[in-house]
Amino acid sequence: MTYKVTDEGDTSTVFLDGEIDMDKTEGAKEVIFPLIDAGKNVNLNLSNVQYMDSSGISVLIESHQKALEKGTKLIIKDVSKSVLKVIMMAKLEQILNLE
Amino acid sequence: MSTESTNQNNLSEKKDFLVRSSSLKDVRNFSREVFEKFKINEDLREELVLAIAEAAQNIVKHAYRDFPDTQDRMAVRISCSDKELEIAFFDKGKPVEKSKVKHRAIDDVKPGGLGTFFIQEIMDSIKFKEGDKPWINNLVLTKKL
Incomplete structure (x- = not known):
């Protein structure tokens, strides 16, 4: 997994890349969580993530819940078809902020 | 990758x-290669x-929870007949307690x-079995094709 972060005002956009599995979740958390802790709104761009398993879905849930606790917003953007299928299988499409 | 059987109607890779x-x-990657070889429907x-x-x-998470640095290996066998796909897993970790294998409530x-x-x-079915030696656990998943 690789990533890139861009900042605009109080919003950071995190571009993740690759396959997100149990082996990559700590890396994803290390990128996303400090931004939320710093009070940033976070756009999580998943257009280049072609595979995500239950561990990756857990990162999305944890990030979403952390943002709610901190009073910020996590928006998941440009989800690939394959990852959207997994989000829908977990019945999270109405819970997470998807754009 | 080992091919155990390659007749037209019964393919198996381990x-x-x-x-x-x-x-x-x-x-x-192994699974993707095998499914391509077996010509499994792309959507599936x-x-x-x-x-x-x-x-x-x-x-990795449960059978070897207490042994993160193990040198043990697990095996995956994918078998395919005309009508059914069978995926078997073999490991030498902590025996699976079937009663504890459950997912969280999906709305929680x-x-x-x-x-x-x-x-x-x-999958259509999930069966936990005792593995034949040297294996401890043998999980078998099946899916009708």
Whole structure:
């Protein structure tokens, strides 16, 4: 997994890349969580993530819940078809902020 | 990768992997190669890869929870007949307690507990068996084609 972060005002956009599995979740958390802790709104761009398993879905849930606790917003953007299928299988499409 | 049988109506491929989270990518790549070789419907392939990866992840996370630096290997065997796909997993970790294998309530949204749910959603049957020596656990997943 690789990533890139861009900042605009109080919003950071995190571009993740690759396959997100149990082996990559700590890396994803290390990128996303400090931004939320710093009070940033976070756009999580998943257009280049072609595979995500239950561990990756857990990162999305944890990030979403952390943002709610901190009073910020996590928006998941440009989800690939394959990852959207997994989000829908977990019945999270109405819970997470998807754009 | 070892091919156990390659007659037209009964294909089987088996491969072993170090029990580590870093092996999960190799498990997925093996599965994708096999499904391509077996000419499994493309829409179904990635779902099956997810089910296999979740089962392999459960071996790493649960059967070897107390042994993160193990040198043990787990094996995955994918077999395909005209009508059914069978995916078998073999490991030498802590024996599975079937009563404890359950997913979280799907409307109780929290991190974790989804892997087994995904496997149940994708596959038709899940059976935990005692492994024949030297294996301890043998999980068998099936899917009608």
